[in-house]
Amino acid sequence: MSPQTLVISYHYIRETTGLPHPGIHPVKPDVFVEQLARLQRFHPIISPAAFSAWLDGGQINSSSVLLTFDDGLRDHLLAAAILEKQNLRGAFFVCSRPALDGKGLPVHKIHWLRANTPPNDFLESFSSLLPSEWLAVLQQPSAEIQKAATETYQFDSPEHRVLKYLINFVLPYECVDQITSTMLSEHGLDEEAFCQMTYLSPREMAEMAQRGHFIGCHGHLHQPFSRFRPQELLNDISINKSFLNSIPDAEASWLAYPYGSAWSLPDDPDQFAQDAQIRAAFTYERGWNSQETKPSLLRRIDCNEIDAHVSPDAAPP
Ligand SMILES: [Zn+2]
Structure with a gap:
């Protein structure tokens, strides 16, 4: 079988100290470093640029891993720095509402309040x-x-x-x-203070893109795409894309669907990707991707699920 790709998703990467109540379950930075080491015992971690070339039909030498980070959180500055130390690069999916409207995304406000x-x-x-x-x-x-x-x-x-x-x-x-x-x-x-403490700024995104990370779309509002009427959905993604187009070197044709599970996806992902000019769209359907996997429905796992997909016991891709 030709080599496949496993896409792994991260959200919060931070120390748990200073959080009075559980509410979010971050990956601690040292655990992130350990996960990188564990992954690389089995598979190379490839850059988004290499993944993109593979999607376009290019070859990779062996089944490989792509790292992705959702929500444009400030935590991802540290994640990017850790990756760069090892000469690795990731794909970071950002919403535009915090930067364009100065408003937080409800999901993160809930997390903060619960914590x-x-x-x-x-x-x-x-x-x-x-x-x-x-x-x-x-x-x-x-x-x-x-x-x-x-x-x-x-x-x-x-x-x-x-x-x-x-x-x-x-x-x-x-x-x-x-x-x-x-x-x-x-x-x-x-809201402004909340956004500043929670999200990457456009300048930080541009700096990350310049260092070789991909900055892609995650919707403007972070509303499940299934909840929009068709025209509202195209409107949401077009705001998100034009925001990314204002960031030098960002990758507006890449998308991680907010929430990503089947219930949250647009009715017709293929048609949506075509209309919105999205080249690669990542879901939370679990599993490895082959070059036959539809680019509008790329599979992805959560970082808590690595052992089920990458270990001596997991079936080889
Ligand atoms: Zn998200």
Whole structure:
């Protein structure tokens, strides 16, 4: 079989000290370094440029790994520096809302609030800001929501898991956005300060691109693409792409779908990629990629899943 590629995804890479409550589960920098060493015992880590040439039909000598980093987090400055020390390069997928609108992405505001608020206080503050129609859903969830919440968040208490499910899958984007902004301001943080502490600046992205990393698209709003109407989706990606086009050397034809699992993808990924002029789009469908894998549906795994795909026991690609 001809050589294949395994794409690995990272989010937060930081020390856990200074986080009063669990809420995010970062990869610690020393664990990241260990993972790089472990991976390279089995497979070379190739640059995004080499991966791109392979997608275009070029040859690689053996099955190889590509490293990707989502969300444009400031954490990725450290990740890029660690990679560069080993002469490695990665692909970093960024949203444009923080830089263009000075607004944080709801998902990261939630992470920050959860990491800095005791769980019951979080539940209480969030509920108190919910519009009445959604508060009623939280207090008296339908059987369908209860079932889905129980299946998705087995380890949380009933009210906590329903809230988590509503936040992640049901509430409108604007609703979570407004509530989390209000909650941040109760912590003395405005959106601009939050963006500065959370996200890479356009200049930092340009510097990373200049050093050989790929900077690609991750949507403007970080809303699941399945939740947009077709024209809204094209609008979101075109804002994201034109932002990247303003960054020298960025790679606006590469995309990681926000969330990336099947439920979050556009109805017709091939057509979408064609309309949006996306050359390579990464999902969270698990597994290795061959040159026959559709470039609009490239497979990718989370960094917690490396052992299942790369180890003496894992089947060779
Ligand atoms: Zn993301």
